[in-house]
Amino acid sequence: MAESKPSAPRFAYKGSRLKPLRAFCQVARLGSVSRAAEALYLSQPAVTLQLQALERELGVRLFERSGRRLAPTREGQLLYDMARPLVEGLDGLATNFREQVRGLDAGELNVAAGSSTILYLLPGIVEAFRERHPDVRLTLHNVTGAGGLDLLRSDAVDLAVGSMLDVPADLGYTPVYRFEPMLITPPDHPLAQKRELELADLSPYGLILPPKRLTTYRLVDLVFQQNRVPYTVALEVGGWEVIKQYVAMGLGISIVTAICLTDADRQRLAARSLARWFPPRSYGVVMRKGKFLSAQARAFVELIQPERSAPRDAYASGPSER
Template identity: 30%
Template sequence: MTPRQLKAFTSVAQTLSFARACERLHMSQPALSLAIRSLEQSLGGPLLTRTTRQVRLTPEGAAFLPQALQLLADWDNVRERIKQRFTLQTGHVTVAAMPSFAGNVLPRILRDYRQRHPNVEVAVHDVVQEQVVEMVATGRVEIGFGFEPEGESVLAFEPLFIDPFVAIVPAGSPLLAAPSVSWAQLLNHNFIALQRPSSTRRLIEESLAAKGMELRLALECHQLATVIQFVAAGLGVSVAPSLCQQQVAALGARSLKLSRPSIRKPVGLITRADQQLSTAAEAIREVARDSVDHAEGSRRPRPGV
């Protein structure tokens, strides 16, 4: 059955007139008759009886009429709901973001998104980088916000900005006497790091190894917030993405520019390379680009950087 056939039948059934049904539907009488005949053939019997003077419903036609009207109503409802999703009058999107991004950049993106599309529901998973990558790769979320994933051919990455790592030191540290600190200076203090398989830990170790330096640990733990709290308590020093500077200050530690070697890592959008985003998710991508572009001090990476 097609909507055209159902509309032809219901119009004749409600008006009991082929002529009036033709006027209502703006169809020719041969086209109307063909639509009803095709419907009757598909169902297996007549729905209408027609004489030169009148049109009547057969018993089967009378039984089918309310169901046909419901089918048309359902058809219109489904079509309208899909149109609303395409026009972002309604919808739902799920994203994942590493905590440093979720706590510092994502609120601005979601604020702008809600202003543009207030009727779209957004679910956010604030999880560590490795889980962001896993959730996008397995299709649990459409978009992830985090560092560029390594060795994931199924994923696509679009950088939004380059984030330098900063040193984290206690509030009373003598290192705060200078505006920046080198790795050589930092490694003279007890170092606190995230446990493996943290991508941040791996990046730090690889960057230091490339300069012939070794990371010797005093403490390690799973959560970056815990690392910062340990530093604030005077147990040692650490490093973190500059995205975390607001969190560092809130937890009572201090951050410093870090050099020799400088560690920088792209932060951006992670999606599946083989899947098209929903309209709602595509809109989040557009808002993220705009929001980062207009943020004070943000820097979009140049091609080839």
């Protein structure tokens, strides 16, 4: 007969791990069984039995006497470091839960986003959130790239909204929208009138692009390099509104995402899809893995839905941003 595997030790004393761990943490904190019993409203024998049961299960000695106090052994200190957050978390569960429920009607929410996200995507979401939760203090932190990730990692913001190409292992990214890449030119530009557009047709004209550190520039460079098509950059400048204005003035052409094109741009710009060469850009929610979202943060995330905040214009096929 095959040997049966030894079963995990069972915790016998009244069948609960939480009570003995709570008693153990109180003894470790107060240095006395009697004082721990008073804090827990238990008898000294009850606390002693719980400690003994815990030591039997773990197979180690948890306390040793140091003068008039009980001090954790090396193993006891390790257990205390592990058990204290669990015990305190469970003991404070009801209070924390009530605070989170109340958080929908009060508190604050910090969101990191780039200028394009704040300008083109978030207005409808922010408006809906303010209508539903007027008592929550909402702060939008205008940051892009590494700056936004630093705020997430330091818990300076609850979440970020934007576009990501490479997602670090410690962060989670949930894309919600997709936007087509678009070529924009003045209405009378030769490329605006050309019937069949090839990527090489852009080579003779200087591009107006966001700075090199931003995703759009890197993506444009990657696509031209992969297709072995030369290109020139006439101007680097931040902000889609500035780029559109300079293109309208005839200072160059640009490659943007459909998120930034509105009905008002029809009078001054010609736009053509570049989806044949450039992938669509996604837009969504970025969070630190393992972070517990507050009630107000969850309420904000729930509002980020395509039907609620996608731009309603002929250029957009769904969203993204640089």
